[in-house]
Amino acid sequence: MSLTPAFLDELRARTSLSALLGKTVKLTRAGREMKGCCPFHNEKTPSFYVNDDKGFYHCFGCSAHGDAIRWLTDHQGLPFMDAVKELAAAAGMEVPAQDRHAAKRAEKAKSLHDVMHAAADFFVQQLGAIDGAEARALLDRRGVTPASAKAFGIGYAPDSRTRLRAALKDFGDAMLIEAGLLIQVEGKEPYDRFRGRLMIPIRDPRGRVIAFGGRIIGEGEPKYLNSPDTPLFDKGRTLYNLDRAAPAARKADRLFVVEGYMDAIALAQGGVGEAVAPLGTALTEAQLERLWRVVDVPVVCLDGDTAGQKAAIRAAHRALPMLAPGRSLAFVTLPDGQDPDDLMRAKGAAAFEALVREAEPLVDRLWKHELAAEPLNTPEQRAGLKRRLSELAQSIADPSVKGEYQAEFRHRFDEQFARNRPGNNFQQRQPFYPMAQRRPGQKWTPPPPPVTEDAKKVRAAGGIDRVLAKAVLAGLIRHPAEIARHMEVLGSLKLADGALGRLFEAVVDVALEDRRDGTLDSGRLVTILARSGFDTVAHDLLRADTMPYSFTRADGDMTQARADLDEAIAILVTRPEVDAALAEATSAMQSRFTDEAFERQVALVNEQRALDERLANLVQANEDARALGPEDD
Structure with missing residues (x-):
């Protein structure tokens, strides 16, 4: 049996060397390579390197060197043909039958x-x-x-x-x-x-x-x-300009996918040499694998017309089943009717680089596409969107990436449609309340405020805003990862209490500065706050298990804590707005009584009552959870 060089090249290209060696050698990431202790000689300091891009391993201690086939023959002791057959089976390739020709x-x-x-x-x-x-x-x-x-x-x-x-x-x-x-x-x-x-x-x-x-x-x-x-x-396995783009891409740590030959040539002429093109077809699975062997997140940069954007979403769907931790796609949207060649000739490399800085992650492109796919005015249409998003996430083979996409799509769906649900914004709903019967000349007075025991406790402790603000702050210090989800509203929130307000601003500022590397946990946040003079108060808030909320407890269920913290922040933001609007409505009633002013005042009083009840429900849910205890969960 004789194997052609083309077959052996394809076999090596389809084999992940680090995955093959990683079955017996513990490898860790070292830049664009993997390293570990050499299996061919005893050593304590790693000098054995594996390069997936170039398809070889090398030991700087004993000079062991080879590719996937050499690994199976030298380390595993397999005959050459047995090594080829094992790799071919793993790669889904057929070994050519024995043929004298x-x-x-x-x-x-x-x-x-x-x-x-x-x-x-x-x-x-x-x-x-x-x-x-x-x-x-x-x-x-x-x-x-x-x-x-x-x-x-x-x-x-x-x-x-x-x-x-x-x-x-x-x-x-x-x-x-x-x-x-x-x-x-x-x-x-x-x-x-x-x-x-x-x-x-x-x-x-x-x-x-x-x-x-x-x-x-x-x-x-x-x-x-x-x-x-x-x-x-083989058109479906070939990428135009890969031979020139791969070295440039490894140096720049980025790789662009453009639509045609002239786009790749124009980019290279403008100083962007790391661009390849499929050959008149949508990206195939084999081409995606080739891209990922060069960089972890290739950037799809197709024409700005309808056909180009359809090709981009087809690439997104085709990539989904193949995603892995750290391995994805990004997308650049060009001005409508332009391709990279047009852009480079008209405005130069600077205009292209400006678009690259705004590249969308794969999840953003999928979300925007599905959101715009059809109207979302009815519950049935929104349920259709939820089903489509679920099917996209389900198509991902890697379980960890699939879980992340499912969670991200759920979160985005809730964020998108929570604003449109009744009760989430008092200014968006103006319910009708029939006028009360009054005797002629009788002065109108608003309905009495709620007198529940929970409301009495909250108000006795110093007012809903201050008590709830302390609880929310304690929750954010205990769960700093949640700050990023509410960054916009927290950044604009102004608290009346001077010391509490300053601590609130410090917590948000620390999270804002630290959001890039994502390593902020509760202990680190407290340490950073201590340097700014908030040591005692931050530790006191972490000992806030006496507060009646799940998100202030050290042993609380994380899912419940997250949901309750979302609700508490919504109440904290909404309550001052309702109070201010009610004060304005009451002043208007005192100066001039009208049916419209009366209805608005009644509506706002009911808004206050609803907020009190929502807060009481948070307290009650926490008490129920405590009563259940860990043995009853």
């Missing part, structure tokens, strides 16, 4: 590379010849410099059915047909596939020409014509 086919594949190299040279020569004037003019109009044309090997196919065939006649028609350079029609002479086109060579990751893309010079269809699939070229 395999060596001959391998030699033939090598000859096909020679054919493609000769064709590329021929096209470059024709670009510089008299017949290439129109092609050179096209490049000039598109802003492609001679230096870029040379770097990318751009050429020209003469508008003739026989020029290439005649130039490469030494290879024979059969080989030119197999390479996709000639078209064979039964009963007729083979003829050149590419005629009258600007020729752009497509290379494999090793930089060898394996196919061509031909752009028509004038009017006509198809605008772009690619080589057919051949023994060298």
Whole structure:
């Protein structure tokens, strides 16, 4: 049995070396590589490195070096063919059957590379010849410099059915047909596939020409014509410019996916060399895997028109099942009707970089797309959105990433529609309350405030705002990760109490400064606050188990604490607004009685009562939880 170099290259490309070695060697991340103690000699300090991008391992102590196949033969003791079969089974590849002609086919594949190299040279020569004037003019109009044309090997196919065939006649028609350079029609002479086109060579990751893309010079269809699939070229597994973009991407730690050849060339000419393009199709799973072997989060940057954005969402859906911790996609939205080539020629690299800084994470693109997919005015339509989001999350294979997406979609759904639910904003609802019966000349007085025991306790302790503010502050100190979810409302909240207000502002400021690395926990927050003189009060608030709320307890259920803290913050924000509006309505009633003023005053009194009841429910829920105890949960 003889295995072709192309098969072995594909086998190595489909194998994650760190995952293979990680089964027996403990590896840790070290920049873009993994490191561990060498399994080939005894050592205490790690000197054994694994590079997934380049597909090899190396020990700086004993000089052990190899790829996935070498690992199975040298470390696991497998024969070469057994190692190949094991890797092929894991990669979902079929090992070529034993064939006495395999060596001959391998030699033939090598000859096909020679054919493609000769064709590329021929096209470059024709670009510089008299017949290439129109092609050179096209490049000039598109802003492609001679230096870029040379770097990318751009050429020209003469508008003739026989020029290439005649130039490469030494290879024979059969080989030119197999390479996709000639078209064979039964009963007729083979003829050149590419005629009258600007020729752009497509290379494999090793930089060898394996196919061509031909752009028509004038009017006509198809605008772009690619080589057919051949023994060298698989359109669904190939990315244009990967051979040049991969080194640039590893250096810049980013990789862009653009729609076409000219986009990648324009970006490279503008100094952004880390761009690749699929070949006229939506991104495939194989192409996504190739992208992730270079960087963890490639940036999809397709055209700003409808077709480009549809292609972007197709890429998002195709990537979902393949997501893994740290591995995702991001998206750049270009101005409508523009592609990267247009943008670079019109405004330069600075405009492109400005868009890149606003790149959307995958979850944002999915959320926005589903939110805009159809109207969401009825409960049934909103239930449809929830179902679609759930199906997207369910398609993710990795359980940890799936759980994160499910939680994120639930949170966004609740945030999006909580504002529209009755009772969440008193200014959005104006319920009708019938006027009370009054005797002529009788002065109207508002209904009495609630007199529940819980309300009495709260007011006796110094007012709903101050007591609840202390409880919320205690909850935020105990659960600092929740601060980011309420950053906007907390940042604008002003508390009357000077000391309490200053502590509130300090907590928010610390969380705001620390939100980037996400390492802020309760102990660290208290330590930072202590440096600002809040040591005693912060510790006192952490000992707030005597407060009647789940989010102030050290042993509270986190899910319940989070929900109750959301509710407490909503009450804390809403209550001053209701109180101020009621004072204004009462003043208006005293100056001039009207039915509308009366109805508004009654409505606001009921708003106050509802807030008191919501707060009492928080207290009661906590008391019920305490009564249950851990044995009853």
